[in-house]
Amino acid sequence: MKVGVIFGGKSGEHEVSLQSAKSVMDALDPLQYTIVPIGITRDGRWQVGKGAIKALETAKVAESKGTTQSPKNYINSTVGGLTPASTTRSVDMLPPALVNEIDVAIPVLHGTYGEDGSIQGLLELVGVPYVGAGILASAVGLDKIVMKQMFAAVGIPQVRYVAFTRSQWRTNPEELLDLVERQLAYPCFVKPTNLGSSVGISKVKSREQLAEAIALAAQYDRKMIVEQGLDVREIEVAVLGNDRPMVSVAGEIIPSNEFYDYEAKYVGGHSKLIIPAELSDEQREKVEHYAVAAFQAIDCSGLARVDFFIERATAVCW
Structure with a gap:
């Protein structure tokens, strides 16, 4: 069986995806499976085979040198990441390997465009079976606000939270700060809604820190959530x-x-x-x-x- 391992991607969790992909490929039994590495660069280009493997090796070297990326420089950095190559197809062309050379895909993309139903929908369109949750569960599972609403509907207890959009924050920041302080107590946690790996998340203990944390989270997503610390x-x-x-x-x-x-x-x-x-x-x-x-x-x-x-x-x- 030929297994396509898809990793990298355009989200702020690109580097984490490379580490996860290496773990998955190391765990697959080479006597049972033929592994086809499929990488996606930060600008959305696809690489298959040696080019994708090279990115994993680069990430390993970067990690050993202590240059693993922090959330603050995550989006624009290229350390250890998949970068465009002359042999890479255009962003509007899928690699033939995605359809013709694999029997099943393991999406190991983290965050937006990977865990939000995007890649799952693409794989369903091209008829490739894949591991993990489908489109709906992926989309809801990444969106913390929608997920909390669905959990509340079935009686799952949750921490108190306040949710709002980037537009609301920019329009009237002082009003939102007042709202959070009325609803929650310090410390609390500020998070981008559609991201994982703790990227863009801050623990805050004052109004000044709260404003800074919301501004940081707003760089990663148009929706933010503030949760009560316990x-x-x-x-x-x-x-x-x-x-x-x-x-x-x-x-x-x-x-x-x-x-x-x-x-x-x-x-x-x-x-x-x-x-x-x-x-x-x-x-x-x-x-x-x-x-x-x-x-x-x-x-x-x-x-x-x-x-x-x-x-x-x-x-x-x-």
Whole structure:
């Protein structure tokens, strides 16, 4: 079976995608699968084979030299990334390998154009089977605001939050700051709505920091969300399956920084993952129940990672 691993992409999580793709390809058994690397540059050009592999090797070298990108220079930097090449087809042409040379695709694109249903829709249009969630679940799962609305509809408890657009922020920033301070207490977290890997996320403890954090998040997305900060444990599980999903053993993340930011996830390697997490039977049952409920609420399929906060003071799942 020929497996196309698609990585890179135009989002702010381009570098993370390269690391993920290397992990996936290292894990595929070469005796069972023929791996076809398919890379997408930051400007949307496609590379297949050696050119894509070269980008992975470059990313590995950059990482070993301590030059892994931080969120602030993520979008425009080219360190360790896929760059346009003379042999690359135009952005309006898909590589023949996408249709003619693979039996199934594994999209390992992170963030916009990768986890938001875009690549999933493209693969369905060209008739290529792919791993992971479909168009709807991908789109909803990346949009934190829509996802929270769907979770609320099925009774999944959540932290308090305030959501707004970049246009609203630019039109009347002081009014929005007042709204956040009325609804939430410090500390709180400011996030771009449609992005992952903690890119553009800030923990804020004052009105001045809040304004700076919103301005940063607005560079990555037209929609922002501010969530209440809590004293919590961070728990995660995998959910696998389609109509009858299974939940994995839970793990607990111990971040190396004040919160699980980009640096704590990808730089230094000092964050810890404890498996299995130390949970009571009641906590474990709640995590498993809400993990399946979240998976089904957005019509997910294949696989998902579902994250939880368990508040230390009350031991309640969120």
